[in-house]
Amino acid sequence: MAAYGQILAARAWMAAGTDESGKIVSDQREDIHTTGVPVVCQQCEARHKGICGALTPDELTRLSKHTSKRHAAHGMELVGESEETESYANVMGGVVKLSKMMPDGRQQIVGLQFAPDFLGRPFQSTSNVTAEAATDVHLCVFPKSTLDSMMKEAPSMENRLLQQTLKELDDAREWMLTLGRKTAAEKVASFLFMIAVQIDPTHDAEREGSATFDLPLTRGEIADFLGITIETVSRQMTKLRKTGLIVLEGTRRVSVPDIQALRDETGV
Amino acid sequence: MAAYGQILAARAWMAAGTDESGKIVSDQREDIHTTGVPVVCQQCEARHKGICGALTPDELTRLSKHTSKRHAAHGMELVGESEETESYANVMGGVVKLSKMMPDGRQQIVGLQFAPDFLGRPFQSTSNVTAEAATDVHLCVFPKSTLDSMMKEAPSMENRLLQQTLKELDDAREWMLTLGRKTAAEKVASFLFMIAVQIDPTHDAEREGSATFDLPLTRGEIADFLGITIETVSRQMTKLRKTGLIVLEGTRRVSVPDIQALRDETGV
DNA sequence: CGGCTCATTGATGTAGCTCAAGCCTGGTGG
């Protein structure tokens, strides 16, 4: 069956300003008296494509007083399945994986979140999934109560949240097709295609040409994402490499010379 | 691979007041001048647990002027994958199945909707899934534009929509675990357990005691839901019957003498 | 250098698929 998830219990980041390595990863904001957008938000993708895009500069300034920027190292567990949470967060960088585990240790990854995704389960005090930093991750954390009151002031924020949730639902259903009906070869191709489209920095080439990127997941995690074993992932990767559909540099770095050709392997 | 979906193309119900058998299935509302809730809404579950619960009697009255009640026979396709839609609906009775199909005909059911679920994809003109009446279905249909304007007046309606969407996302992720990591035996048990909890009329017994119900899906549909074949479904049902975990009357009617015992077979 | 973790590759086992035959139920028509 599936590999046991080795979860580095490390909940400290939620409570305190340091992670257990002792690094200071929080930086509580100073008041920023500008008429415009808070400095801390100026570079943030969440302000454009994320839920903060719904806010006026003024509202943004008020929100930013309750946020803190946190860093979570790769492998760190952010929220445990069925754990109480009192915070939400925006993903500012890196990749967060959401997973579910069975009592005997079988594990399934049920979602990946990239910047500027919102992280959390509104209207429910406990999470249904485990959230873990798949890579090093930067988060903008804020208390549940803050979002709740912002939503009342700015209903368009709830709208953004609805939009993202619908998008996640679309993605989840797409993956259900992959999990239920695709072959191992199609699954691996689908995964690589998804990452290529999602991550490639030159994302003009979204649907054409080539892409190069680092896989945010290990082979074991890819296996848990696709509902297959690590060995099968490895064999399918080798097959794709031998047919020239992908080029591997080391074990993490992947080049896709022809994204369309890869897409043709996904079965869809 | 999966069975080909036999879809009875029948889009007439969306456009006109009759289905293709000629029965009149629409009943455009009369104005109802009451100070209270419109007659047509009084029995409707959507008014309590569905999205209409967000509305005042007054708003409800206005909405009800734009709705029409429709009946769709078992097997009828309501919305095609990637089809343009200009309407939403509430499920008032029966079961709607949402599915996705691959070019070669492999099919995966990605969701089931029961009363009083909302049916449709806000903020997007085309659907990502096929919606089909799994049983005979009663719907309350209204134009997209109506919902859009109601949402502006009553932001709590958007809130309800968000709540349902989050619930669907939870369900989808739960099902991803089932599809990716459970054995065929666990899949079938999980399906029966889900239906037992969802459908059983005496749903006090949600977590205890016994339940009896009619399966809303054929063996083939169950297979498409679980990502296995019809033969495997059949074999697992027989196994459950022989071990006494379920009792079958005919092929559709199922009794579960001990729901907890069934739950223990789901692997979770 | 030894001891990690992660990945690859090979040999073998098996859960679930495929193919094929037969059954049961309800509807239709003679």
Place this chain on the structure above:
DNA sequence: CCACCAGGCTTGAGCTACATCAATGAGCCG
């Protein structure tokens, strides 16, 4: 009334895609 048929379901016999088990390699760090 029965004969027939069609669609859905069950059961069996073999096959195969993927899992499991096991050995080895490749990078990384103390």
